[in-house]
Amino acid sequence: MTTTDYLISAALILLVIPQMRGGRLTPRTLLLPLVSVSAAAAHYLHSFPTEGHDVQLDLFGVTMGIVLGLASGLATRVSVTEDGAAYSKAGWLAALLWVLGMGARSAFVYWAEHSGAHSIAQFSRDNLITGTAAWTAALLLMAVTQVVCRLVVVRVRAYRLTSPLVTPAVA
Template sequence: MTTTDYVISATLILLVIPQIRGVRQTLHNTLLPLVAVAAAAAYYLKSFPTQGHDLRLDVVGVVVGAVLGITCGASTRLSRASDGTAFARAGILAALLWIVGMASRAGFEYWASHGGSGSVARFSQDNLITGSAAWTAALLLMALAQVLGRLTVIRVRSTRVATAS
C-alpha cells in the first residue's frame, strides 16, 4: 500500500464523522460520499474483468455493500430541522457499519499486500478469479453499493420527514 492508498482509505473511513455529528440533507451532503467513492474508483479501476468467476465476485461485493449501506441508512436517525429540512445523524450501529465496510476493504488490501498474497492467489485460483484487477473491481463495487444503499434509504426517509407536518 502506498501513502496515497492510506490517504484514500482514511478519507473514506473518516466520512463517518459528519454522519455522527449530523447533517442537513442537502444535495451537497448527499453527494459527498458518492463523489469520494467515484474518485477512488477513477483512481484504482483500470479494467473491469469478466472472465472466470469475476462477475460472481462482483455480485458478492455489491450484495454485501448494499446490505451494509441499506442497514446503515435504516439505522440513521432522521429528524426535521426548524426550517423543514431533514436532518440525519448516524447512531452507533450506522457509524459502526460504515466503518466496518470501509475499513474491511482497506484491511483486505493491507493484508493482501503484506503477507496475504499467497492466500489470495490460492483462493483466486481455486475459485476462478482472474487476479488483482477482479478484486479491485469487486471491492470498489462493494464501496459504491454501500454508499448508494445508504444514500437511497436516507433520501427516501428524508423526503418523508421533510414533508411530514
C-alpha cells in the same frame, strides 16, 4: 499500499465524522460521499474482468455493499427540524457499519499485499478469479454500492418525513 492508498482509505473512513455530527440534508451532504467514492473508483478501477468467476465476485461485492448500505441507512436517525428541513445523524451502529465496510476493504488490501498474498492467490486459482483487477473491481463496487444505498435509504426516509404528498398512516 502507498501513502496515497492510505490517505484515500482514511478519507473514506473519516467520512463517518460528518455523518455522526449530523446536519441538514443538503446537496453537499449528498455529493460529498458520492464524489469521494467516485474519485477512489476512478483512481483504482481500470477494468472489469469478466472471465472465470469474476462476475460472481463482483456480485458478491455488490451484495455486501447493499447489505452494509441498507443497514447503515436504516441505523441513521432522520428527523425534521422546526422549519421543516430534513436532518440526519448517524448513530453508533451506522458509524460502525460504515467503518466496517470501508475499513474491511483497506484491511483486505493490506493483508493481500503482505501475509495473505499466497492465500488469496490460492483462493483465486481454486475459484477461477482472474487476479488483482477482479478483486479491485469487486471491492470498489462494494464501496460504491454501500455509499449509494445508504444515501438512497436516508434520502427516501427524509422525503417521507418532509413531503406534503406523503400523508402519515392513520391508526
